Each structure stands twice: as structure tokens, then as C-alpha cells.
Amino acid sequence: xxxxxxxxxxxxxxxxxxxxxxxxxxxxxxxxxxxxxxxxxxxxxxxxxxxxxxxxxxxxxxxxxxxxxxxxxxxxxxxxxxxxxxxxxxxxxxxxxxxxxxxxxxxxxxxxxxxxxxxxxxxxxxxxxxxxxxxxxxxxxxxxxxxxxxxxxxxxxxxxxxx
Amino acid sequence: xxxxxxxxxxxxxxxxxxxxxxxxxxxxxxxxxxxxxxxxxxxxxxxxxxxxxxxxxxxxxxxxxxxxxxxxxxxxxxxxxxxxxxxxxxxxxxxxxxxxxxxxxxxxxxxxxxxxxxxxxxxxxxxxxxxxxxxxxxxxxxxxxxxxxxxxxxxxxxxxxxxxxxxxxxxxxxxxxxxxxxxxxxxxxxxxxxxxxxxxxxxxxxxxxxxxxxxxxxxxxxxxxxxxxxxxxxxxxxxxxxxxxxxxxxxxxxxxxxxxxxxxxxxxxxxxxxxxxxxxxxxxxxxxxxxxxxxxxxxxxxxxxxxxxxxxxxxxxxxxxxxxxxxxxxxxxxxxxxxxxxxxxxxxxxxxxxxxxxxxxxxxxxxxxxxxxxxxxxxxxxxxxxxxxxxxxxxxxxxxxxxxxxxxxxxxxxxxxxxxxxxxxxxxxxxxxxxxxxxxxxxxxxxxxxxxxxxxxxxxxxxxxxxxxxxxxxxxxxxxxxxxxxxxxxxxxxxxxxxxxxxxxxxxxxxxxxxxxxxxxxxxxxxxxxxxxxxxxxxxxxxxxxxxxxxxxxxxxxxxxxxxxxxxx
Numbered sequence: 001x002x003x004x005x006x007x008x009x010x011x012x013x014x015x016x017x018x019x020x021x022x023x024x025x026x027x028x029x030x031x032x033x034x035x036x037x038x039x040x041x042x043x044x045x046x047x048x049x050x051x052x053x054x055x056x057x058x059x060x061x062x063x064x065x066x067x068x069x070x071x072x073x074x075x076x077x078x079x080x081x082x083x084x085x086x087x088x089x090x091x092x093x094x095x096x097x098x099x100x101x102x103x104x105x106x107x108x109x110x111x112x113x114x115x116x117x118x119x120x121x122x123x124x125x126x127x128x129x130x131x132x133x134x135x136x137x138x139x140x141x142x143x144x145x146x147x148x149x150x151x152x153x154x155x156x157x158x159x160x161x162x163x
Numbered sequence: 164x165x166x167x168x169x170x171x172x173x174x175x176x177x178x179x180x181x182x183x184x185x186x187x188x189x190x191x192x193x194x195x196x197x198x199x200x201x202x203x204x205x206x207x208x209x210x211x212x213x214x215x216x217x218x219x220x221x222x223x224x225x226x227x228x229x230x231x232x233x234x235x236x237x238x239x240x241x242x243x244x245x246x247x248x249x250x251x252x253x254x255x256x257x258x259x260x261x262x263x264x265x266x267x268x269x270x271x272x273x274x275x276x277x278x279x280x281x282x283x284x285x286x287x288x289x290x291x292x293x294x295x296x297x298x299x300x301x302x303x304x305x306x307x308x309x310x311x312x313x314x315x316x317x318x319x320x321x322x323x324x325x326x327x328x329x330x331x332x333x334x335x336x337x338x339x340x341x342x343x344x345x346x347x348x349x350x351x352x353x354x355x356x357x358x359x360x361x362x363x364x365x366x367x368x369x370x371x372x373x374x375x376x377x378x379x380x381x382x383x384x385x386x387x388x389x390x391x392x393x394x395x396x397x398x399x400x401x402x403x404x405x406x407x408x409x410x411x412x413x414x415x416x417x418x419x420x421x422x423x424x425x426x427x428x429x430x431x432x433x434x435x436x437x438x439x440x441x442x443x444x445x446x447x448x449x450x451x452x453x454x455x456x457x458x459x460x461x462x463x464x465x466x467x468x469x470x471x472x473x474x475x476x477x478x479x480x481x482x483x484x485x486x487x488x489x490x491x492x493x494x495x496x497x498x499x500x501x502x503x504x505x506x507x508x509x510x511x512x513x514x515x516x517x518x519x520x521x522x523x524x525x526x527x528x529x530x531x532x533x534x535x536x537x538x539x540x541x542x543x544x545x546x547x548x549x550x551x552x553x554x555x556x557x558x559x560x561x562x563x564x565x566x567x568x569x570x571x572x573x574x575x576x577x578x579x580x581x582x583x584x585x586x587x588x589x590x591x592x593x594x595x596x597x598x599x600x601x602x603x604x605x606x607x608x609x610x611x612x613x614x615x616x617x618x619x620x621x622x623x624x625x626x627x628x629x630x631x632x633x634x635x636x637x638x639x640x641x642x643x644x645x646x647x648x649x650x651x652x653x654x655x656x657x658x659x660x661x662x663x664x665x666x667x668x669x670x671x672x673x674x675x676x677x678x679x680x681x682x683x684x685x686x687x688x689x690x691x692x693x694x695x696x697x698x699x700x701x702x703x704x705x706x707x708x709x710x711x712x713x714x715x716x717x718x719x720x721x722x723x724x725x726x727x728x729x730x731x732x
Contacts, residue, residue, distance in 0.1 A: 010339065013286070014274060014278075014284075014286070017275070017278065018278060021278050021279060025279045055466070055470075058466070059463065059467060062462050062463035063463050065462070065463075066461070066462075066463055068282070068283040068303060068337065068339060068340050069339060070339055071338060071339040072339075163338070
């Protein structure tokens with residue numbers, strides 16, 4: 001099962017490599033990873049998605065917690081949560097295709113952020129499966145370049161991940 | 164500043180080897196007397212010696228090496244300590260901070276290269292941080308589940324021109340590190356109920372009991388409920404080896420009775436053990452009828468391999484104290500009849516194939532049997548020596564036949580299985596207790612992996628007794644080749660290239676002795692141990708074809724074993 005784990009780590013050199021190293025060392029898989037400092041400059045927040053059954057995820061969270069640089073973590077998929085990913089995509093857009101792509105972007109509530117005579121650069125945000133659906137709708141043949149940020153997430157309601 | 168911090172931390176010995184990037188530190192060592200430096204002959208030995216010192220005393224071992232090759236040579240020893248949860252601080256020199264990343268002379272990314280085998284690591288960014296980092300390093304190494312911590316020190320950080328107000332912190336607090344102490348009261352209650360209701364309980368105790376200084380409590384608990392107790396390779400000595408309630412080591416080369424008892428039990432109390440693959444055999448077939456209570460200070464060790472029915476995270480000492488108190492209060496009493504039946508069964512197993520009561524090897528042979536050597540060493544040392552070992556058949560024979568009555572006496576590389584560990588570890592133990600009898604049980608293969616330390620033993624007058632079970636082959640490798648590769652001895656034989664160990668020992672200024680006849684064994688050993696102030700290298704020519712039994716059959720349950728070359732149960 002796909003899980004989203006949010007981790008507060010010390011904003012210190014080497015902290016990220018410890019987290020990433022743990023995954024490769026123990027044979028766990030990282031599907032996506034995002035990281036940036038938080039409003040508290042001493043902390044970074046890292047969101048990673050991984051695949052695994054309950055047993056594996058339990059081990060992952062236990063081992064993450066053992067890292068001295070990890071301050072706190074939460075498995076967002078355990079409760080209601082919001083997940084978002086941002087994608088920038090360049091697609092062919094010429095002739096009749098141009099209008100078709102534009103319609104598709106509107107349907108997915110994306111934005112065209114750059115234009116040339118032959119292509120559009122589109123920005124689109126949403127859960128990962130929405131981005132996947134957009135890619136499918138546009139079709140492989142039209143896609144020139146894709147970049148995705150990886151998932152970031154936050155829990156719904158009163159629940160917070162902070163010190 | 165660094166050495167002053169070590170002194171304030173109470174460090175007595177530093178095991179190390181100098182080099183360019185560490186020279187400011189070495190100069191500081193030269194100019195003081197409180198922290199004693201021990202010069203080894205290879206950095207791997209420095210880590211093993213610090214490791215042996217830590218295992219024997221329970222204190223943190225300290226290592227000092229230079230950058231580059233000094234640091235990489237230390238890695239094997241750091242990994243060894245990591246696998247066995249040994250508290251250790253390794254200070255490595257580093258090239259000057261402005262040169263880091265430029266492939267400078269003797270530069271290596273020590274933080275990166277050691278990352279998977281340390282509990283934590285620090286890179287000194289400013290000289291003023293040194294005291295606090297040292298304090299943190301020792302705190303992290305010693306608390307919770309202990310482990311090695313690396314401090315990487317760029318050369319400019321220790322330049323004597325860097326003068327700062329020095330203050331050694333009394334305490335450190337890390338917001339992200341709060342090791343568990345007390346176990347969950349509800350879980351402990353559940354565990355006690357389960358244990359009291361058990362008909363066929365077994366206590367399975369590991370290195371955590373030794374590390375957590377909880378041997379006395381374990382003994383109390385076992386005696387209170389008259390439970391059979393088995394120890395892991397790392398746990399030997401946690402429960403007295405000569406006691407009737409001790410059923411031997413368990414696992415791949417565990418006793419028949421221990422493995423049978425585990426397999427047939429209904430409640431297993433795992434204490435400070437991690438259900439490692441050399442213990443459990445196939446997880447899917449592991450102890451099918453047992454409920455598992457698992458006490459460990461490291462939550463990640465619980466339900467990692469074997470899923471625990473009652474997990475308890477906490478220090479072994481505090482959890483066992485709570486359990487004993489609850490049992491004393493409890494109105495429920497264990498079923499005495501079931502207990503008697505269970506012991507009757509265990510004693511039957513003991514009679515049938517028990518390692519200490521029935522002969523499982525040919526005692527009529529004219530050749531020296533390695534098992535007999537260990538038994539004789541046990542007799543001559545009155546079972547009270549510190550025994551370090553290397554890795555292989557001799558290690559298993561020592562584990563099986565030297566009955567340890569006290570914790571911290573059996574010192575071996577259990578998790579990583581590091582050949583070359585024995586001699587340097589014995590040096591560390593000898594420094595910890597200069598008057599103790601320290602025995603290094605080794606083989607002609609392992610001893611050659613750190614044999615250069617015979618020179619270190621000369622320098623510091625370390626009267627270690629080296630018992631080399633010389634079977635002229637990599638015995639354990641050959642045993643597997645016998646059992647699984649139809650006797651094709653791929654690279655496990657030396658083809659007459661072994662050195663004359665007696666002459667070699669003499670070349671280093673020690674005493675060498677060779678035993679080739681069975682009838683000489685006891686007298687020679689007596690002679691060896693009578694030389695209290697000399698290192699003696701005993702080269703004992705043992706039966707080359709001997710195997711270690713019992714041996715569990717791979718991918719089967721705990722009870723599936725070969726008990727001899729011909730008998731499978």
C-alpha cells in the first residue's frame with residue numbers, strides 16, 4: 001500500500017543523507033521525496049511516499065524515529081489528509097492540437113504558464129493520480145518534458161505535526 | 164580542547180594510531196597524563212580493543228584514528244560494534260575544512276562511509292563546539308540501545324592557536340533523542356499473566372541483558388518461576404552457564420534441548436534479544452505454538468522478524484524489576500504440575516542429545532578434539548576467565564563448552580562475525596583489568612587477520628593467553644563445504660603455507676607452545692596459565708575433520724538439526 005510519511009528533521013548537514021541512506025540500506029523504496037525548511041529555521045520538513053505492507057511501514061517509521069536527526073514523524077495515510085503534487089509539463093501544441101490541449105488543461109484546472117508557436121508549458125497541481133490522469137489524457141505522443149515535485153501533504157482537521 | 168573534554172568525560176584509555184590529520188590531537192595527548200593512549204598496529208585493532216574494553220567494563224570505548232586510510236581501516240571495527248550494540252566513540256582526523264571535497268591527501272568522507280554502521284556521527288564545524296559534541300557523542304553511545312558514534316575532526320579545528328573559553332557541559336539534552344526507559348505498565352501486566360499461565364515457558368535472553376546489567380534480575384525471575392533459560396551467543400553469561408536451569412545456547416549451533424524447548428514451548432519470554440536469523444531459522448516455522456513476549460529497549464528490534472504478541476519497549480532492567488514485583492504481588496501461581504512435566508521433558512532431551520551430558524564426539528580418538536581443548540581451558544581457568552574469540556568453529560566450540568557463570572566474560576563478534584576480532588579485543592579486556600586472566604580462543608585463520616597486534620601486546624606487557632585451535636583449514640567454511648558442497652574445499656585450505664606460530668610468537672618476544680599429543684594437552688595448558696605475566700601462544704593441533712554440532716538445517720524449524728555427522732533429528 002502506498003503511504004505518505006511526513007518527517008520533521010533537524011535542519012543540519014547530513015540529515016537528509018541519513019534518511020535516504022536508511023531507505024537504501026534496508027531495502028525500502030522511496031517513490032517520491034520532497035524537502036524544505038519550515039517556518040522554524042532549525043527544522044526541515046520532509047515528505048516521502050513509499051510502498052509497503054503494515055509490517056514494513058512499521059519498521060520504516062521505527063527506524064526513522066531511531067535516527068538522532070529525526071525529531072518527529074507522522075504517517076499521513078493513517079488518517080484523513082490532503083496531498084498535493086505540482087507538475088510542469090511541456091506538450092506539443094500546434095494546429096488543431098492547440099485548442100484540444102487548452103481544453104484538457106481547463107478540465108484539469110491547470111494553467112498554461114508559457115507558450116511558443118509549437119508548444120505549451122503547463123502547470124498543474126493535485127494528488128498524484130490526478131497528474132497521472134492528465135498525462136494519460138494528453139497522451140505520450142504529445143509530451144515533450146515532464147517534471148514533478150513529488151508529494152507533499154498535511155493532515156486534515158485539528159491534527160498537526162509540530163514540536 | 165578535545166583531550167580535555169575526553170578527560171572530563173572520564174576516559175581512561177584511547178586506542179589509536181597517529182597520522183597527519185590527527186597530529187594536533189596527538190600533540191595534546193603527549194602533553195598530559197590523564198588520558199592514556201594505546202598504540203595499536205592497525206586501526207581495525209584499535210576499534211576492536213576499544214570494543215573489548217567496552218564489553219568487559221560496560222563503559223564507552225574510545226578510538227582515535229587519522230583521516231583517509233586510518234578512518235577506513237576503522238570501519239570494520241565500527242560495524243562490529245554497531246551490530247552488537249557496543250558503546251564506542253571514534254574520533255577521526257579529517258583534512259582541513261577548506262580542503263574537504265577537493266580530494267585532498269588522505270581525505271575520505273568518513274561521515275558518509277560510516278553512516279550505515281554508526282548510531283550517529285558529528286562533523287566538527289567550529290572548534291568551540293568540541294566540548295558539547297564530545298558530551299553528546301558519549302551520551303548517545305552509552306544510552307538507549309548503545310552503539311558507535313563517530314566524531315570527524317578537520318585538522319584546523321584542533322589547531323593549538325584556536326583558543327576558546329572551555330566549559331564541559333554537565334548534561335546534554337537532544338530534543339530528538341529520548342531513549343525509552345520504563346516499560347508500559349499494561350503490557351508488563353499482560354506479560355506476567357501470560358507467563359504465569361504458561362505450561363511450557365522458556366526464557367530466551369540475549370546480549371541486551373548483559374549490556375543492560377540485568378543478569379541478577381534475570382536470575383531472580385528464572386529462579387522464582389523455575390523456568391528453563393536459554394541464552395543467545397551474545398547473551399552467554401547473562402544466566403549462569405553451570406546452573407541446572409540453564410539449557411544452553413540456542414540457534415544454529417545451539418543445544419538440542421534449547422532448540423527443542425523453544426520449538427515446543429507455549430510462551431517465550433524474549434529479553435534483550437533480536438530474533439536474529441541465526442537463532443530463529445525459518446521464521447514461518449519458528450515456534451508454532453508459542454506466544455511471544457518481547458522486551459527490548461529498541462522498538463525497531465521488536466516484531467522486526469518474529470512478530471511479538473506482547474511487545475514491551477523499555478530497558479531490560481526496569482521491565483524485569485517491574486515484572487518481578489508484579490509476580491510477587493500476584494495471587495495467581497504457576498501450575499506446578501505443568502512445570503514438573505515440562506522439566507521432565509527437557510531433561511529427557513538433555514539425556515538424549517544434551518551437549519554437556521552426553522558425548523557427541525569421539526572421545527576415544529587419539530587426535531586432540533577442539534571440544535576437549537575448550538573443556539580443559541575451562542577447568543584450568545576455573546571457569547572464571549574473560550574469553551574473547553574470533554569467528555568460526557573455534558568460536559562455536561568456545562560458546563558451547565566454556566560455561567560462563569558471569570556476564571561480560573564472553574566477548575565475541577556475534578552479529579557481524581568479524582575474523583580478527585579476538586586478539587585486539589583481548590587487549591582491550593586486559594587493559595580493563597590488568598590482573599584478569601584473558602583468553603583469546605582463535606583459529607589459525609582468524610588469528611592471522613590481526614596477528615600484528617602481538618607487537619602491541621609486547622609494548623604494553625599484555626599477558627593474554629592465545630588458544631589457537633589449529634586445524635589447518637578454515638574450519639567452518641570447510642564444514643559447510645563438507646555438508647553442502649560435496650566436500651569441494653574451495654579456497655579453505657592453505658597448502659602448507661601456515662607459519663610456525665611458536666617461532667612467530669617468540670619473534671615478537673612472547674612464549675610459544677605447540678601441542679600435538681592428546682596426553683600433553685592438560686599439562687601444557689597448566690604450564691601456559693602458570694605464566695601469569697607472559698603472553699603465551701598455544702598452537703594446538705586439533706582433529707582436522709571435526710564439525711560443530713548440533714547444526715540446524717537451513718530453512719527448517721528450530722527443532723530440525725543434525726546432532727552429529729550421521730544423525731539428523
